[in-house]
Amino acid sequence: MGSTTTPTPLPDAGPPAFLPDAASPLLILTTPTPAERARTGALTHPMWGPALAARDYLAREAYLTTVPLARDGGITHWVLTVRGAAPDARPLLSSCESLRKRAVRARDGRVEDGVAHGVASVFTEPRYRGRGYASRMMAELGPRLRGWQAQARGGEGQAGVLCSLLYSDIGKTFYARHGWAPFASCHVAFRPGRDAAAGNGAGGGGGNGEAQVARPIGYHELAELCCVDERLLRADLARRPKGKTHVAILPELDALLWHMMREDFMTKHIFGRTPDVRGAVAGEPGKRIWAVWTRGYYGGLNKLEGNTLHVLRVVVEDDEQPEEDVAAGLRSIVHIAQAEAAEWKTQDVQVWNPTPKLRGLIDKCGVEHEFVARDKDSIASLMWYGEEPTAEIDWVANEKYAWC
Ligand SMILES: CC(C)(COP(=O)(O)OP(=O)(O)OC[C@H]1O[C@@H](n2cnc3c(N)ncnc32)[C@H](O)[C@@H]1OP(=O)(O)O)[C@@H](O)C(=O)NCCC(=O)NCCS
Numbered sequence: 001m002g003s004t005t006t007p008t009p010l011p012d013a014g015p016p017a018f019l020p021d022a023a024s025p026l027l028i029l030t031t032p033t034p035a036e037r038a039r040t041g042a043l044t045h046p047m048w049g050p051a052l053a054a055r056d057y058l059a060r061e062a063y064l065t066t067v068p069l070a071r072d073g074g075i076t077h078w079v080l081t082v083r084g085a086a087p088d089a090r091p092l093l094s095s096c097e098s099l100r101k102r103a104v105r106a107r108d109g110r111v112e113d114g115v116a117h118g119v120a121s122v123f124t125e126p127r128y129r130g131r132g133y134a135s136r137m138m139a140e141l142g143p144r145l146r147g148w149q150a151q152a153r154g155g156e157g158q159a160g161v162l163c164s165l166l167y168s169d170i171g172k173t174f175y176a177r178h179g180w181a182p183f184a185s186c187h188v189a190f191r192p193g194r195d196a197a198a199g200n201g202a203g204g205g206g207g208n209g210e211a212q213v214a215r216p217i218g219y220h221e222l223a224e225l226c227c228v229d230e231r232l233l234r235a236d237l238a239r240r241p242k243g244k245t246h247v248a249i250l251p252e253l254d255a256l257l258w259h260m261m262r263e264d265f266m267t268k269h270i271f272g273r274t275p276d277v278r279g280a281v282a283g284e285p286g287k288r289i290w291a292v293w294t295r296g297y298y299g300g301l302n303k304l305e306g307n308t309l310h311v312l313r314v315v316v317e318d319d320e321q322p323e324e325d326v327a328a329g330l331r332s333i334v335h336i337a338q339a340e341a342a343e344w345k346t347q348d349v350q351v352w353n354p355t356p357k358l359r360g361l362i363d364k365c366g367v368e369h370e371f372v373a374r375d376k377d378s379i380a381s382l383m384w385y386g387e388e389p390t391a392e393i394d395w396v397a398n399e400k401y402a403w404c
Contacts, residue, residue, distance in 0.1 A: 019091075020082060022132030029140040032079045032095070033087045037061070040079070040095045044123050051300035051307075052269055060265050067261040068254035074100045076148070080137040094133040096122040096141065099258075099404045100149050102250040103162050105386070106237035114159035116249055117145045118404040119166040119180075138178040146385045161385055162247060163393075167403050168379040180381035181390040184398055185374045188362055190334055190349040192309075192341035212328035214336055217279035217290060219260070225281070225290060226253040229315050237396060245386060246394040249402040251313045256401060259294040259312055266297045267344070275344060279312075280336040282329030288317045289329040291351075292401075293337060295344050309341040311351045312401035314358055323364060331365035338367075353380070353398045378403070 020026045032040065041058045049057030065075055080094040096119055103116035119141065124134045142164065150160040168175050172182040217225070229251050240246045249255065264274040279292035291314045299306025316326055337349045354362060362369060380398055384390040 019093075019128070019131065022136045026083050027080055027093070027136060028083045029078055029080055029137060029144060032077050032092065035088050036079060036092055037077050040077075040092060040123065043125050044121060047123070048121065048298070050303075051266065051297040056269050060262075060269075063265055064262060068257040069099055069101065070258065073149070076100075078137070078141060080133055080140070091128075092125065093128050093131075094122070094124040094137040096120065096137065098141075098145060098148070098164070101255060101402070101404075102252060104234065104237060104248055104250060105159060105162050106240055106246045107244070108242045109238050111234050111237050112159040114162035115150060116162055116247075117148060117164040118249075118402070119145070119164055120404045122166070134174075135178065138175065138180075142179045142383050145383075163382055163384050163386075163390075165249070165380065165382045165402065168381050169377050171376045172379050172381075175379075175381045179383045179390070181383070183380045183382055183395050184353045185379045187350045187352045187372050187374070188354055188359070189370045189372055190338055190341075190351075190367060192346060192348065193338045194342045212282050212325055212332055214280040214282035214329060214332035216277040216336060217281050217292060218276060219278055221281075222256055222278065222292065223253050225292070225315070226251060226256065228317065229313065232315065232317065233397060240394065240396070244392070244394055245384075245388050246396050247382075247384075248396040251397060251399075251401050256292055256294075256312060258404070259310075259401065263294045263296070267295065270297060270300055271344070275340070277336065277340050280333040282332050283317070283321075283325070286318060287321055287325075288315075289326055289333065290315050290317075291330075291333050291337065293340070293349075294400075295340075295346055297346075301345060304345055304347045307344075307346040309337060309344065309346045309349045310400045310403075311337065311349065313397070313399050314351065314354070316358075316361075323361065327361050327364040327366075330361050331367055334362075334365065334367045350400070352378075352400045352403075 038058055041061045045054045045057045052060060064070055075097055077097045079092045081090045081092060098117040098119050101116045101118055103114050104111055105114060122134060145164045146161055166175060166180055176182060233248055237246050237248060260278060267274050279290060281288050281290035283289055291311050293309055293311045295309050297307045341349045382390055382395060384393050
């Protein structure tokens with residue numbers, strides 16, 4: 001059950017007299033008490049919450065147990081500690097969290113619902129580092145998640161837990177060693193710019209001018225767009241090549257709201273207000289293209305390099321449309337994103353892991369951009385729980401919305 005009360009962190013009791021070996025049978029992976037969670041939060045604040053005051057960061061972490069996806073036990077906090085030691089007095093040797101998400105797998109045209117767990121906030125307090133505790137925690141966590149909350153919300157999820165995933169900020173080897181294989185991790189970056197939106201819809205890319213002028217998407221429009229997206233994605237998965245397993249995290253409304261409510265908490269604290277524009281859409285129903293986005297802040301107002309407008313998901317409703325029209329719509333959408341990025345003090349607009357088709361459209365739409373292949377940060381990594389080797393899985397829609 002989520003909670004909005006912010007517990008007081010435990011005082012630092014100093015290092016324990018004895019630190020167990022990372023391979024010791026004395027170590028267990030378990031869930032922390034609220035005060036232990038607050039202690040972990042106080043420790044991770046300098047790393048993940050510098051855009052907020054420490055108190056606000058702890059409040060955000062508590063708030064993030066109450067939002068869609070996380071509420072009703074969807075988020076689990078984990079700690080590696082000593083078996084039998086008293087809660088609130090035991091050492092927290094390493095910590096992380098997992099977030100339950102709905103996922104679908106497809107094989108030979110058959111699409112099945114299941115669960116995926118996103119793993120995040122892997123952390124070892126500096127004085128315990130280099131002793132193998134994070135490694136032990138991950139070695140325990142991978143198999144534990146395989147049987148964790150196998151029923152998705154609402155009782156769907158007949159296929160059980162399909163996979164767990166994480167986004168490594170420490171390169172490709174550490175998590176791979178524990179079974180999370182690195183997948184495609186690149187992005188296209190656009191610069192922020194107020195001027196771009198002023199010329200929205202005009203010039204470049206050819207196409208059907210006026211009809212492709214984008215307009216902003218508000219919160220209330222997300223529900224319908226997510227329904228259409230899910231329907232199209234399921235149909236796409238069913239058509240994927242046979243003899244291979246394809247998996248996607250569902251880009252459902254709750255998955256997007258998790259990002260946006262996190263964003264709202266941040267913008268409320270940083271700017272004193274929340275954004276109205278959650279994305280942009282061009283074209284008529286049935287032939288729309290849209291992008292949904294969220295603003296992420298690590299640097300706050302003093303260090304814009306830590307702030308990014310992340311495109312969570314891009315959808316082209318009708319694949320058969322002339323490319324010129326789709327590119328013109330995309331150009332207009334990017335212009336709105338660039339203007340929002342400037343207004344909301346982010347350093348860039350990022351589109352993660354665009355498909356070859358989307359990359360072609362981005363090139364065609366004529367907006368200056370940079371292609372970045374990442375090798376250290378946000379490396380999308382997956383552990384597959386089915387029979388197939390993880391490396392053989394086709395991760396479909398490996399976009400920012402799946403991040404946590
Ligand atoms: C990453 C972290 C969790 C490792 O915790 P730990 O308990 O010291 O981990 P272990 O002792 O089990 O393993 C250490 C391994 O992690 C690797 N590692 C630690 N920090 C790393 C970094 N920034 N980049 C690459 N590898 C790193 C070490 O090289 C070491 O590898 P080795 O065994 O080949 O020497 C810890 O350093 C930490 O909390 N860092 C800050 C938060 C963070 O970056 N978390 C990861 C987010 S994806």
